[in-house]
Amino acid sequence: MLLFVSSSAAQYDLGVIKGEARKIPIVVIDLFNDTGAPGLRALALDVLQADLRRSQIFDVMDPKKLDLAYGGQDDPPADVIKRGGTFGLSGVAWARLSRKGGDITLSGRLYDAVSGMRLTSKEYYGNEEMVRRMVHAFADEIVSQYTGEKGVAKTRIACVSDKTGHKELYVMDYDGQNLRKLTADRSISMSPAWSPDGRVLAYVSYRDRNPDLYGLDMESGRRWKISGAAGLNISPAWAPNGKRLAVALSKDGGAEIYTMTMDGNDLERLTYGIADNVSPSWSPNGREIAFTSGRGGSPQLYIMGVDGTDARRITFEGSYNASPHWSPRGDRIVFVSQVKGLFKVATINPDGSDFRVLTNGPGNDENPMWSPSGRQIVFSSSRKGKTGIYIMNPDGTELERITPNDANYTSPSWSP
Amino acid sequence: MKRTTVVLLTLILVLSVFAFYGCPKSADVSSAPESQPQVDDAAKAAAEKQAAEDAAAKAAADAAAAKAAEEEAAAKERAAKEAAGLKTIYFDFDKSFVRDDAKAVMKANAAWLKANPKAKIRIEGNCDERGTIEYNQALGQRRAASAKKYLTDLGVSGNRISLISYGKEKPVCQESTEDCWQQNRRADLVAAE
Numbered sequence: 001m002l003l004f005v006s007s008s009a010a011q012y013d014l015g016v017i018k019g020e021a022r023k024i025p026i027v028v029i030d031l032f033n034d035t036g037a038p039g040l041r042a043l044a045l046d047v048l049q050a051d052l053r054r055s056q057i058f059d060v061m062d063p064k065k066l067d068l069a070y071g072g073q074d075d076p077p078a079d080v081i082k083r084g085g086t087f088g089l090s091g092v093a094w095a096r097l098s099r100k101g102g103d104i105t106l107s108g109r110l111y112d113a114v115s116g117m118r119l120t121s122k123e124y125y126g127n128e129e130m131v132r133r134m135v136h137a138f139a140d141e142i143v144s145q146y147t148g149e150k151g152v153a154k155t156r157i158a159c160v161s162d163k164t165g166h167k168e169l170y171v172m173d174y175d176g177q178n179l180r181k182l183t184a185d186r187s188i189s190m191s192p193a194w195s196p197d198g199r200v201l202a203y204v205s206y207r208d209r210n211p212d213l214y215g216l217d218m219e220s221g222r223r224w225k226i227s228g229a230a231g232l233n234i235s236p237a238w239a240p241n242g243k244r245l246a247v248a249l250s251k252d253g254g255a256e257i258y259t260m261t262m263d264g265n266d267l268e269r270l271t272y273g274i275a276d277n278v279s280p281s282w283s284p285n286g287r288e289i290a291f292t293s294g295r296g297g298s299p300q301l302y303i304m305g306v307d308g309t310d311a312r313r314i315t316f317e318g319s320y321n322a323s324p325h326w327s328p329r330g331d332r333i334v335f336v337s338q339v340k341g342l343f344k345v346a347t348i349n350p351d352g353s354d355f356r357v358l359t360n361g362p363g364n365d366e367n368p369m370w371s372p373s374g375r376q377i378v379f380s381s382s383r384k385g386k387t388g389i390y391i392m393n394p395d396g397t398e399l400e401r402i403t404p405n406d407a408n409y410t411s412p413s414w415s416p
Numbered sequence: 417m418k419r420t421t422v423v424l425l426t427l428i429l430v431l432s433v434f435a436f437y438g439c440p441k442s443a444d445v446s447s448a449p450e451s452q453p454q455v456d457d458a459a460k461a462a463a464e465k466q467a468a469e470d471a472a473a474k475a476a477a478d479a480a481a482a483k484a485a486e487e488e489a490a491a492k493e494r495a496a497k498e499a500a501g502l503k504t505i506y507f508d509f510d511k512s513f514v515r516d517d518a519k520a521v522m523k524a525n526a527a528w529l530k531a532n533p534k535a536k537i538r539i540e541g542n543c544d545e546r547g548t549i550e551y552n553q554a555l556g557q558r559r560a561a562s563a564k565k566y567l568t569d570l571g572v573s574g575n576r577i578s579l580i581s582y583g584k585e586k587p588v589c590q591e592s593t594e595d596c597w598q599q600n601r602r603a604d605l606v607a608a609e
Contacts, residue, residue, distance in 0.1 A: 231581075
């Protein structure tokens with residue numbers, strides 16, 4: 001599904017470098033630090049290389065191993081770049097950090113290694129605290145040059161942590177940095193969900209001694225109660241157009257799925273089960289909703305139309321399948337499945353075929369969700385130490401823990 | 417590993433304090449511009465590290481205090497509940513029906529409610545750690561509702577009973593053993609104010 005806007009990827013398909021054949025070989029030849037702050041070069045270089053690696057598009061090569069060296073303060077000359085091309089590289093990235101007073105500029109360059117031609121030239125402005133974000137923006141620019149897709153390096157992940165002794169809502173960069181606390185309710189928070197425009201977090205809190213649904217405007221800081229009906233007001237999921245939320249309410253008895261506006265109006269009931277129906281997730285075209293239901297005697301995944309019709313079960317393996325999240329392309333659903341007593345991340349096609357368990361080992365995994373590019377899955381896991389947040393590829397490889405072991409981190413939600 | 421870092425940081429801090437106060441007073445007045453920034457930076461870095469550690473220690477202490485306060489509140493609630501003669505009932509995994517061994521307990525709870533006609537109660541549904549946060553919230557709600565139905569079937573007025581589900585958020589036992597899980601799959605009956 002890669003949409004190459006550059007011919008350079010095709011050149012790689014001719015294959016000079018061995019390794020992961022589908023990835024584009026790229027090198028960050030250097031990052032010249034002209035700011036006088038000695039730590040910035042290593043920091044920016046680390047962030048850029050990690051971003052490119054995590055994008056899943058690139059095979060990020062080590063310039064030293066390729067015997068490519070360039071330490072100049074000006075844009076690297078064509079012969080240096082083309083030398084990379086002779087090693088089979090597709091792209092060569094280079095950047096410079098410079099300073100004017102307190103202001104820092106990141107000048108990012110990307111070259112086609114074969115022709116030596118400059119593909120992009122961007123300046124990012126900020127201060128020392130913003131260097132990470134500036135580098136993330138450059139990484140996304142590189143991803144977009146090769147794929148036409150929006151990268152994920154500038155995205156964030158909302159989660160819940162018990163750092164203070166209470167489960168409060170937090171937000172961090174997608175690599176786990178810059179953790180920031182959002183609530184101080186001294187209660188229990190859970191299930192954050194970003195609106196498709198990234199402006200509002202819907203979440204559940206017990207602050208009024210009932211699991212109620214709240215909205216938090218991430219720009220203004222305004223917070224409001226979306227739904228405070230008697231009983232459960234839980235598991236919010238935004239429609240792809242951002243106009244409605246699917247939620248689970250128990251006001252009529254058991255937990256049933258409803259849709260409503262983000263002010264809690266225009267309520268529409270979708271399920272009439274005899275057992276619990278929770279954890280809705282919209283298909284990317286907005287026409288169907290996947291959810292967990294106990295109607296068959298154990299929690300399993302079902303799909304129904306957005307009007308509640310045509311409900312059908314899609315999981316038949318295992319005694320407990322729950323927490324579905326539909327991939328951005330609509331081709332897979334990620335969820336948790338109980339395997340030998342432990343909960344593991346699994347994926348399945350929406351028609352119920354090709355059930356695959358992705359994780360193994362000790363501990364329980366929970367609340368899996370796709371990144372906005374569909375190239376990563378985020379989830380929480382108790383596999384090692386305290387419960388932490390992990391990201392991995394859709395095939396379960398390249399697992400990376402992004403939160404420290406100082407507290408429990410749960411309920412991850414990846415921003416658009 | 418951590419310990420050595422702490423020791424190192426402490427050493428740096430101590431050294432930088434010496435660097436500051438070791439200077440004669442006149443040095444402060446004349447202020448040596450060449451060396452001062454270095455000392456400043458080291459001291460500042462050490463102070464910041466110390467401040468960060470202090471903050472972390474304070475956060476941990478706060479967390480511990482919050483936890484202690486919560487446990488105390490829970491203990492008080494339990495004591496009040498015991499005094500009120502209300503007893504917890506337990507459930508099977510992923511089930512919400514009132515088990516045979518819970519029926520006598522529920523009859524005693526109903527008798528207490530009939531003997532205290534003005535009392536109101538809250539039934540809190542809870543689950544063990546297995547399964548998802550959201551599905552367990554639904555299951556806890558079902559357990560609380562099931563306990564309520566048992567009481568109303570015995571003639572207790574439904575409007576004296578409120579429900580809340582905590583899902584798997586309020587375990588009384590933290591281990592991953594069947595014994596522990598059983599203690600957590602419960603409905604607590606709490607006298608409501």
